[in-house]
Amino acid sequence: MQYKKHKVLAGLVVLLVLGGITFQSLKTPDYPSDSPSFSSSIQPNIQRAFLDVWKEYSELHSYGFDVIQNTLSESTMQAQPVFDLSDIFGKNRRYKIDIAMKVLDSDDLYIADLPDNVLRGWFAHELGHIVDYENHSNIGMVTYGIRYVLSDKFKREREHEADSIAIRHGFRKDVIAAKKYILENDFISPNYQNQIKKYYMSIRGAELCPDERIPVLPKVEI
Numbered sequence: 001m002q003y004k005k006h007k008v009l010a011g012l013v014v015l016l017v018l019g020g021i022t023f024q025s026l027k028t029p030d031y032p033s034d035s036p037s038f039s040s041s042i043q044p045n046i047q048r049a050f051l052d053v054w055k056e057y058s059e060l061h062s063y064g065f066d067v068i069q070n071t072l073s074e075s076t077m078q079a080q081p082v083f084d085l086s087d088i089f090g091k092n093r094r095y096k097i098d099i100a101m102k103v104l105d106s107d108d109l110y111i112a113d114l115p116d117n118v119l120r121g122w123f124a125h126e127l128g129h130i131v132d133y134e135n136h137s138n139i140g141m142v143t144y145g146i147r148y149v150l151s152d153k154f155k156r157e158r159e160h161e162a163d164s165i166a167i168r169h170g171f172r173k174d175v176i177a178a179k180k181y182i183l184e185n186d187f188i189s190p191n192y193q194n195q196i197k198k199y200y201m202s203i204r205g206a207e208l209c210p211d212e213r214i215p216v217l218p219k220v221e222i
Helices: 002-017 044-054 116-133 138-150 152-168 172-183 190-199 203-208
Strands: 065-069 077-083 094-099
Touching: 044 065, 044 116, 077 116, 077 138, 094 116, 116 152, 116 172, 138 152, 152 172, 152 190, 152 203, 172 190, 172 203
Parallel strands: 065 094
Antiparallel strands: 077 094
């Protein structure tokens, strides 16, 4: 029991340290609702690919949104809610996507050098996460983050759902292009490829994934 308690606490610490949730004041800066803010280091092709995807996610356009490129040690991209700790029980927040300079575990594969369709597929997946986040309050997002850290099953479900959301927004070809780029190139780290295989939808799964959400019908007793 003591070990489990420590594991939960460690999970929360990891969640906060890795940026799964960011706590900060929402009073500044004040972003236009229809114009994401980009850090100055982001190359024009990355901005263009993001905006191509962003325009199809109209349900997110009312939020302030930061796209920031910096050094990441645990991922290539990560989507995060940003909210004030004082509003932990509410749902007032904005969002951000952090982008690494290089693909995870690579020495010289820069994000800016990725093909446009791969960038779009990657961004469509990350914005899919944010659509998924919309189902949760701020306190619910804390629980979400802890489960994501501690449960492989939950993590796999959320990654599959993000892919599914991206496909439902019209980015099937781009999502598949991103998966093929990662899984079929020798210059991508085998460890990274194995993580993608373990948690994310397969190429075949993306090909067969329906364009619309299919309702789960209740079982009928006969």
